[in-house]
Amino acid sequence: MIKRNLKHTFSLLNVDYVKLNAKWNYRNVISPYYRIYYIDSGEGELSDAAGSLKLEPGYLYIIPSFTLCSLSCTDYLGQFFVQFFEDSVDGSSLFADNRVILKAKATEMDIALFNRLLQINPGRGINRSDNPKVYEKDIYYKEYQELNNQQNISTYLETQAILTMLTAKFLNPQLFKHPEQKNIPVKIAETLNYILVNLHQDLSVNRLASRANQNVDYFSRLFKQHTGARPLNYINEKRVERAQYLMATSRMSYSEICAQTGFINLSYFSKTFKKLTGTSPSEYKKQMYQVCFNH
Template sequence: MIKRALKHTFTLLNVDHVDLDSKWNYKNVISPYFRLYYIDAGAGEIWDVSTKIKLEPGFLYIIPSFTLCNLFCKSYLSQYFVQFFEESSDGISLFANNRSILKVKATEIDIMNFARLLEINPGRGINRSDNPRIYEKNIFYKEYQELNNRQSMATFTETHGILLQLVSRFLAPDIFENKDAGPVPVKILSAISYIQLNLHRDLSVTYLAKRANLHTDYFSRLFQQHTGERPVRYIHEKRIERAQYLMVTTQMTYAEIATQTGFENVFYFSKIFKKITGLSPGNYKKQMDLVNF
């Protein structure tokens, strides 16, 4: 009997092969989806808050969702890229403990997988611009998600299979921090699902515990055991992730984003935003506006 099942699924957004030059120079990019590159020629750099990594031929690179990074090419860079969304049964990202840029040596199978992904998904490049501030808008996401809905079952399944293979290349024990606390109890799964669907509502730990018919302290310990976070911290992180998504994909004001993500006022929103990300919403927005195009 199979006792282990995949909790994470990946949905294609874009895939293409492109030649880039010095115009590929973007700072403070943060995306609600994953980026995965295979470099076949030239050179470039990507870096996050702690690490600068050279982009060089023969290697794969992955940037998990909601990972703040910078992208740079001095003169020439040839790359295959794929961008995709993640969904998980328990609402916890596969890379929740690995929010950093990872690099591995590419294999022949990796190269074949990229070629096959392009072959079965034609016209899925970023046609308007390679500028994240232009193509990262909800309307563009919806266009590409509709393309997924039109795929045949064979193409949809093969695409997901290739994405799983490419992601698996970064899950080796020497580079991937895995903190699997075992099967998540139904009551905790229900709480996670409720949080994800109700970020705009009042989400007190007392209410969540009562909803699960558990004592508040026991609920908090059980929640931390299976998510790695206390409920309040987890709720704050999910609210700020949602806020980052709205800042990237909409023109909403801070007050509107605060309301949409369940904060009682913009001041409290700003306080938690800085606590989670290290930047105030204003400084984060200023850095985005200073991107060198």
């Protein structure tokens, strides 16, 4: 029998049912956590680089972490939502190669799962001001972490199971379009795993090529051929993603985040962060407040 270990787990952030109006209108949002919506009335719209999707009753939608998107409602929208973080043993993501908004027809089981998630996790909605000066992020995320820690083992496992089942809905082969797969050389595959678990270390191209026992130029060409990105660009993308995650889930200062993600100084961190996300770290933090607190 083949043993298959589950590498990915989820940490609940918020779950609630809300009635939204035209104030729910946010552009160019990018967050370090997942969102899944179930719409039961009204209409709205989600859009990403691939296009737009109408939010309509009877459907589920997922916005994977680090997916640049826009959210809007022109009049009225009844929405169940859950927001949660993804954790994995090697820092990888289920949607790493498919960060797009997906839509699926909801079943009675899906609706029951949302209702059960609400039932076993009361008081996990968003009821705060959208002004970051009113609510400190440290307090907010410390609160959600403490609530998760207070869950008994039964609630924790059931919450984990429901989040897994809802996420699995969007990994169905008919819905989840995997990019064309190529056989990745073992040395490149091993390098990708090494990068994810050692973002805080020296990850120069010379060092990575040496680890793979390859010439630097040959290694770089092979890396780009199988990932679509040059080694340094790939590393910076993963470092910024990890920085976004730490900004949302910890009380680390920017200096501490730099150390944890391998950026040599705050200036390079800020420059790279803005280049890849379109906003500065402080602007990103403010945007994250506004979307979280208004939902």
